[in-house]
Amino acid sequence: xxxxxxxxxxxxxxxxxxxxxxxxxxxxxxxxxxxxxxxxxxxxxxxxxxxxxxxxxxxxxxxxxxxxxxxxxxxxxxxxxxxxxxxxxxxxxxxxxxxxxxxxxxxxxxxxxxxxxxxxxxxxxxxxxxxxxxxxxxxxxxxxxxxxxxxxxxxxxxxxxxxxxxxxxxxxxxxxxxxxx
Amino acid sequence: xxxxxxxxxxxxxxxxxxxxxxxxxxxxxxxxxxxxxxxxxxxxxxxxxxxxxxxxxxxxxxxxxxxxxxxxxxxxxxxxxxxxxxxxxxxxxxxxxxxxxxxxxxxxxxxxxxxxxxxxxxxxxxxxxxxxxxxxxxxxxxxxxxxxxxxxxxxxxxxxxxxxxxxxxxxxxxxxxxxxx
DNA sequence: ACCCTCATGTAATCGGTTACATGATTTA
DNA sequence: TAAATCATGTAACCGATTACATGAGGGT
Numbered sequence: 298x299x300x301x302x303x304x305x306x307x308x309x310x311x312x313x314x315x316x317x318x319x320x321x322x323x324x325x326x327x328x329x330x331x332x333x334x335x336x337x338x339x340x341x342x343x344x345x346x347x348x349x350x351x352x353x354x355x356x357x358x359x360x361x362x363x364x365x366x367x368x369x370x371x372x373x374x375x376x377x378x379x380x381x382x383x384x385x386x387x388x389x390x391x392x393x394x395x396x397x398x399x400x401x402x403x404x405x406x407x408x409x410x411x412x413x414x415x416x417x418x419x420x421x422x423x424x425x426x427x428x429x430x431x432x433x434x435x436x437x438x439x440x441x442x443x444x445x446x447x448x449x450x451x452x453x454x455x456x457x458x459x460x461x462x463x464x465x466x467x468x469x470x471x472x473x474x475x476x477x478x
Numbered sequence: 479x480x481x482x483x484x485x486x487x488x489x490x491x492x493x494x495x496x497x498x499x500x501x502x503x504x505x506x507x508x509x510x511x512x513x514x515x516x517x518x519x520x521x522x523x524x525x526x527x528x529x530x531x532x533x534x535x536x537x538x539x540x541x542x543x544x545x546x547x548x549x550x551x552x553x554x555x556x557x558x559x560x561x562x563x564x565x566x567x568x569x570x571x572x573x574x575x576x577x578x579x580x581x582x583x584x585x586x587x588x589x590x591x592x593x594x595x596x597x598x599x600x601x602x603x604x605x606x607x608x609x610x611x612x613x614x615x616x617x618x619x620x621x622x623x624x625x626x627x628x629x630x631x632x633x634x635x636x637x638x639x640x641x642x643x644x645x646x647x648x649x650x651x652x653x654x655x656x657x658x659x
Numbered sequence: 660a661c662c663c664t665c666a667t668g669t670a671a672t673c674g675g676t677t678a679c680a681t682g683a684t685t686t687a
Numbered sequence: 688t689a690a691a692t693c694a695t696g697t698a699a700c701c702g703a704t705t706a707c708a709t710g711a712g713g714g715t
Contacts, residue, residue, distance in 0.1 A: 334573030
């Protein structure tokens with residue numbers, strides 16, 4: 298009944314340009330998806346909900362050579378609601394969930410090799426994510442997209458901090474020379 | 479049917495000492511809860527599930543002066559399952575969800591004062607969390623609880639990185655002298 | 660021939676939170 | 688006497704993921 302962060306994330310994307318559900322999915326992957334993941338089914342469901350709320354209007358578009366699509370664009374009410382949310386939403390306290398830390402927490406019980414592998418896996422994943430974020434950040438460098446760039450930068454700093462933590466952890470545990478595996 | 483990270487988080491705590499659901503809740507708040515939040519109702523449901531799985535056995539304990547309680551402890555099968563999970567779980571790729579970044583992403587559309595307030599709120603929250611984590615980390619300093627300390631340290635680095643980001647963001651946006659509000 | 664892109668939708672399930680409901684004892 | 692602590696449980700809801708289902712066209 299009440300719109301969620303996901304609702305407004307999609308509404309925000311639609312307010313930049315009208316899109317189909319398929320387009321929204323593609324758009325999130327390159328931007329918002331880095332810090333607010335959404336699944337395909339979730340997006341379609343959310344679009345229906347936004348329409349029921351009167352925040353967007355959908356119109357079917359027939360295409361030759363391609364499947365039909367349904368393009369959504371925000372209504373005046375939708376734009377108002379978005380603006381209101383952006384300017385005065387409360388900070389919701391989200392306990393971040395980092396499952397690998399649960400395993401680390403019980404690391405004393407783990408085989409040493411498992412700990413090493415876990416750290417190596419996390420390092421690889423983190424480095425991969427960092428590379429992607431740096432690329433996005435650089436691509437946005439100098440453009441007027443200041444806020445978009447800031448979100449990428451947040452990701453970069455977060456991932457770098459995690460890599461720094463891995464180095465500390467390896468040192469604390471006396472793990473040496475585990476550069477990539 | 480299949481146990482989750484939450485299941486093993488609870489099973490892990492029980493493997494250190496048998497506890498009631500109430501105790502588990504208290505135990506998580508000081509440790510695992512920092513990176514793997516659990517609600518009270520969720521814990522009770524999970525304990526039932528662990529019992530159905532044969533991973534824990536519960537026994538009712540009557541007490542004078544206090545309500546009865548049900549103490550759970552891991553079975554041999556439970557210990558085995560925990561060990562197996564710790565040593566060979568796959569890294570699950572969790573898109574971190576940071577809702578305030580959704581608002582930042584659309585920051586161009588926000589009033590300047592809203593952006594400033596948002597950053598100030600995030601800063602305050604982050605500093606508060608950081609203080610708590612530093613306290614935990616220091617309390618664990620020098621103890622043999624190496625892994626527990628590492629998880630706290632991860633939190634410290636993550637929060638510090640976020641504070642650094644806020645400083646950068648303020649600079650990029652030309653926000654000056656917004657020390658606490 | 661096969662896979663990728665385009666394009667949408669439904670059904671089932673599940674993990675998690677919130678609220679409802681109860682109630683004794685200790686402490687301020 | 689009002690509150691916080693100890694202690695458990697259920698019901699409702701909800702957001703999100705996964706899997707099922709379909710299908711044309713373009714590129715290798």
